Amino acid sequence: MKTPIYDFLENYSRSDTLRLHMPGHKGKAPAPLKAFECDITEISGADSLFEASGIIEESEKNTSRLYHTVRTCYSTGGSTLCIQTMLALMKQENRTVIAVRNVHRSFLAACALLDIQPLWLFPDYSGGILSGGFPYDKAEEMLKQHRNACIYLTSPDYLGKTADIGGISKLCHRYNAVLLVDNAHGAHTVAMGTHPSQLGADICCDSAHKMLPALTGGAYLHIMNPAYADRAKAAMSLFGSTSPSYLIMASLDLCAGYIAERLEDDVKRAVCALDALRKRISGRYEVYSGEPFHLTLLCDGKDLADQLRSFGIECEYADSGCIVLLFSPMNTPEEIERTADILMKCAPKPPVCSGKISFLQPETALKVREAVLSDYEEIPVEESEGRICAGVNVPCPPAVPVAASGEIIDKNCIKIFKRYGILTVNVVK
Ligand SMILES: Cc1ncc(COP(=O)(O)O)c(C=O)c1O
Structure with a gap:
């Protein structure tokens, strides 16, 4: 029998590729973890994720202290499971969900599962669907109209842009609204004092696996508002597998030690090296400004991704207008310097389609x-004008919806689909 997945992984792990993509461990274990020996189920003494009262609870409390939260729950289903949980908690209170549009597809899927109809806040777009500024005035207007609401936003977004969580949380709390933050890309920011738990969010999720040395699937649901502390586990169990991976939980357990002992130093070292990299490449590249570990360059990203691959670097994301090189605190200054050397050898081409998208x-x-x-069919994007978007049809990554499910696809959507290389779309029959 052929073993195509295993073979691919073996080859990739043997290559000297510099992984500027998720997961955040970058292929380096912070401590040894024996895969098969440590993969167990809820035997005596091993506790149980959704009814934690033993070793899992103890470990979650360690992490909660590091993030200054009221409660932190581990997820072995990534931020996806945490997003489902956050929205289930809002559904139980019948809150209107107001979401900044550049959501990840997991948000829309959770809305479908929970029968939530979100109200959209379109950010002030800066050239694409992935990123944009928070529209305060529109948000306040909506909060005035909907007195039992929550605001859901993504920060850092896919390009690394961060929102003013402190300011937005004050706005929310003025109207008794709850602030939910998709901080999937920001578990490391606790070392910089810019984590949503330090800035006034009520609940947030972190994909520990994206930015820290945790196994893929390892995430945190952080609860800062005590009203939700006791209900979170039950809400999470609605969606999570009854066989959560002990390997993933063990990696989150080890990650707590990493955060306590090494994160701050590693962040300082890496940020210093990344600052130097940004200075060095600034004459050659247009660098998008955002959180330090997302290096987003505005150019023909696909072409640059190919050039970087030929030098042994694999990126996180590339399209015709940008490329994201995702570093983590696990990257050494030498790796960051190597990236700068290689970037200086590459010749970036201008973005294939630049210009503002009016969304x-x-x-x-x-x-x-x-x-x-609903029943659906897949049709070419060119033929989709006037049809209703069915399932979330988006490239992954970045997985940000162009037309949300239930919306009528218009000319503008078609233009954006094409820009992101989306050739077919699922529409309601
Ligand atoms: C912004 C954002 N939110 C949520 C998710 C889902 O996270 P996970 O893969 O940990 O389930 C992703 C995944 O890429 C993401 O980019």
């Missing part, structure tokens, strides 16, 4: 849930 709210014909659960 307007398409008309809504069906609720998200109805659209996601």
